[in-house]
Amino acid sequence: MILTVTPNPSLDRTYEVPVLERGEVIRASGERMDPGGKGVNVSRAVAAAGRRTLAVLPLGGAPGALIAELLDAQGIEVAPVPVAGATRSNIALAEADGVLTKINAPGPELTPAEEESLLAAVRTHSADAHWIACCGSLPLGLAPSWYADVVARAHSGGARIALDTSGPALLQALGARPDVVKPNAEELSAAVGRRLVTVGDAVKAAEELRTMGARAVLASLGADGQLLVDGEGTWFGTAPVAAVRSNVGAGDSSLAGFLIAGGSGPEALASAVAHGAAAVQLPGSVMPTPADLDPASVTVTSDVPVDLVLTEPVS
Template sequence: MILTVTPNPSLDRTYEVPSLDRGEVIRATGERMDPGGKGVNVSRAVAATGQRTVAVLPLGGAPGALVADLLDQQGIEVAPVPVAGATRSNIALAEADGVLTKINAPGPELTDAERELLLETVRQQSRDASWIACCGSLPRGLAPDWYADLVARTHAAGARIALDTSGPALLAALRERPDVVKPNAEELSEAVGRPLATVGDAVKAAEELREMGARAVLASLGADGQLLVSDRGAWFGSARVDAVRSNVGAGDSSLAGFLIAGGSGPEALASAVAHGAAAVRLPGSVMPTPADLDPAAVTVTADLPADRALTEPVS
C-alpha cells in the first residue's frame, strides 16, 4: 500500500480551449472536474494500476466533500482530516498547442489542532504502507519545517518517505534525510541557487541535494527526461512522446510509477518515465492505466548526456 499525504488538496476544473485570448469570451471544447493536489494525483495514479492506496488530506466545506466523493468513485480510500476552512478550488486552461495556464487558490488556514490531527492521522494510517508520499505546497498555518517533522516521525516509525515539495519546505526537510525527493528543474535550480542549462548542471545540483541530506533525487527535466541520483549511481531516462495533450499531474504520475516499481534503481526510473510520458498524452489530469504505458519507448542509461542542453533551461 502506498500512503499519500496532501496538506493542501484542491478541487480541480480543467477546460480545454483553442487558444487563450485575454479579454475575450472563450468557448471550451472540453472540460473535466478532478480531485487535485500532488499527493492526491499520486494516489490516483497508483489506483489506476490496480494497487491499493490511501489518501490522507484535510478536507472542508462543499469542495472538500466533493473531493472525497470523487476519490471514492475512483476506488481510493480516503482518510480525511476535517478542517473548518473550505478546500480550495483551482482552474486550469489547456490550450490546443499544449500550453497550460493554471489559477491556484491559496486554500484554508489550518489551526494548531488541525495540524496535529493531520500528523496523527498519517501515523495511524502508515502502519501497512510500503511508501509514504508527501506532496505539494503547505497550506497557511503549517510552518516550512512541517515536512521535516513528518519525515522524522516517519523514519522513527521505520517507514520510507518520498517528498515532492519545494522552497523552504524542501530545504528544511533535507536535514531529516528523506528517502527520495522529487524536484522539477525549476525547483532543483531554486534549491541550489543557480541556473541549470544542461543535463550535467542538473546532475550536479541533484548531487548537492544528496549532500544536504536527500538519500535519492528523482528530478523531472520536462520534455528532456528524468534523472535519478542515489548511492547506487546515477541514471538518465527519456521517452518518445508524439503529442502533448496536458502535463497536469505528469510529475505526480512519474512519482507513482517510481514507487510502484520499488522506488530504487534504473527499473524504477524506467517506470517513472513511462508513467510520466503516458500522462502527458491524456486530457486534463487523467492518470494512465497500464494499457496507456509504452515501455518500449523508454530509454534509461547510466551514460549521462552531461553536455546536452535542456530544452527549457532554468535561468
Template sequence: MILTVTPNPSLDRTYEVPSLDRGEVVRATGERMDPGGKGVNVSRAVAAAGVRTVAVLPLGGAPGALVAQLLDEQGIEVAPVPVTGQTRSNIAVAEPDGTLTKINAPGPELAEREQESLLATVGERSAGADWIACCGSLPRGLEPSWYAELVARAHAAGARIALDTSGPALLAALAERPDVVKPNAEELAEAVGRPLATVGDAVKAAEELRELGARAVLASLGADGQLLVDDAGAHFASAPVDAVRSNVGAGDSSLAGFLIAGGTGPAALASAVAHGAAAVQLPGSVMPSPSDLVPDAVTVTADVPLDRVLTEPAA
C-alpha cells in the first residue's frame, strides 16, 4: 500500500484549445475535470496500476467535496482532514503543440489545529504502508519545516518516505534524511543555487542533495530522461515519446512508477520513466494504466552521459 500526503490539493480543470490568444474568445475542443495536487496524482497513478493507495489530504467546501467524490469514483481510499477554507481550483490550458498554460490558485490557509490534524491522520493511516509519498507545495499557514516534521515522525514509526517538493520546504526536510527526493531540473537547480546545463551538472547537484541528507535522488530532466543517484552510484534512463499532449502530472506518474516497482535501483528507475513517458502522451492529467506503458522502450544505463547538454537547461 502506498500512502500519499497532499497538503494543498486542488480541483483541476483542463481545457484543450487550438491556440491560446490573449484578449480573444477561445473555444475549447476538449475539457476534463480531475482531482489534483501532486500526491493526489501519485495516488491516481498507483490506483491505475492496480495497487492499493490511501490519499490523506485537507478538504474544504464544495470543491473539496468534489475532489473526494472524484477520487472515490477512481477507487482511491480517501482520508480527508476537514478544513474551514475551500479547496483551491486550478485551470490548465493545453495547446496542440504540447504548450501548457497553468493558473494555480493559492489554496486555503490551514489553522494550527488543522495542521496538527493532518499530521495525526498521516500517523493513523500509515500502518502497513510500504511508502509514504509527501508531495507538492505547502498551503498558507504551514511553515517550511512542516515536511521535516512529517518525515521525522514517519521515520520514527518505521515508514519509508518519498518527498516531492521544492524550495525551503525541500531544504528543511533534507536534514531528516528522506529515503528519496524527486526534484525536476528547475527544482534541483534552485536547491543548489546554480544553473544546470548538462546531465553531469544534474548528477553533481543530486550528489549535493545526498550530502545534505537525501538517501536517494530521482531527478526528472524533462525530455532528456531521468536520473537516479543513490548509494549504488548514478543511473540514467530515457524513453522515446511520439508526441507530448500534456505534461500535467507526468512527474507524479513517474514517482508512482518508481514506488510501485519498489522505490530503489535501476528497475524502479525504468518503471518511473515508462510511467512518465506514457503520461505525457495522455490528455489533461490522465494517469496511465498498464496498457499505456511501453517498458521495452526504456533504456537504463550506469554509463551516464555526463556531457549531454540538457534540452531545457535549468536556470
C-alpha cells in the first residue's frame, strides 16, 4: 500500500481555452474539477493503476467535503483530518498550444492541534504502507521543518519516504535522509542555488542533494526527460509525446509510477517516464490508466547525455 500525505490539498478547476487574453471574455472549450494537491494526485495515479492507496490530508469547509466525495468516487481510501479553515480552490487555464497558467490559493492556516492531528493520522495509518509519499507545499501554520519531522518519524517506524516539495521544506528535510526526493528542474536549480543549462548540470545538482542527505533523486526535466541518481548509478529516461494537453499532475503521476515499480533502479525510472508521458497527453489532471501507457516507447540509459542543453534552462 502507498500512503500519501498532502498537507495543503486543493479543489482543482481546469479550463481549456483557445488562447489566454488579458481583459477579454474567454469561452472555455472544456472544463474539469478534480481533487488536487501533489500527494492526492499520487494517490489518484496509484489507484488508476489498480493499486491500493490511502490519502491522509486535512480537509475543511465545502471544498474539503467535495474533495472527499470525489476521491471516494474514484475508489481512493481517505483519512481526513478535519480543520476549521476551508480547503483551497485552485484554477488552471490550459491553452491549445500547451501553455498552462495556474492560480494557486494559499490554503487555510493549521492550528497546533490540527498539526498534531495530521501527524497522528500519519502514524496511525503508516504501519501497512510500503511507501509514504509526502508531497506539496506546506500550509500556513506548519514550520519548514515539518517534513523533516515526518521523515524521521517514518524511518523510526521502518517506512520508506518519498518527498516531493521545494524551498526550505526540501532543504531542511534532506538531513533526515528521505529515501527519494522528486524535484523538477526549477526546484533542483533553486535547491543548489545555481542555473542549470545542461543535463550534466542537473546530474551534478542531483549529486549535491545526495551529499546533503537524499538517498536517491528522481528529477523531472520537462520535455527533455527524467533523471535518476542514487547509490547504484545514474540513469536518464525519455519517451516521445505526440502533443501536450496538460501538464497538471504529470510529475505526480511520474512519482506514482516510480513507487508502483518498486521505487528504485532503472525499471522504476522507466515506469516513471511512461506515466509522466501519458499524463501530459490527458486533459486537466486526469491520471493515466494502464491502457494509456506506452512502455515500449520509453528509453532508459546509463549513458547520460550530459552535454544535452535543456530545452528550458532554469536559474
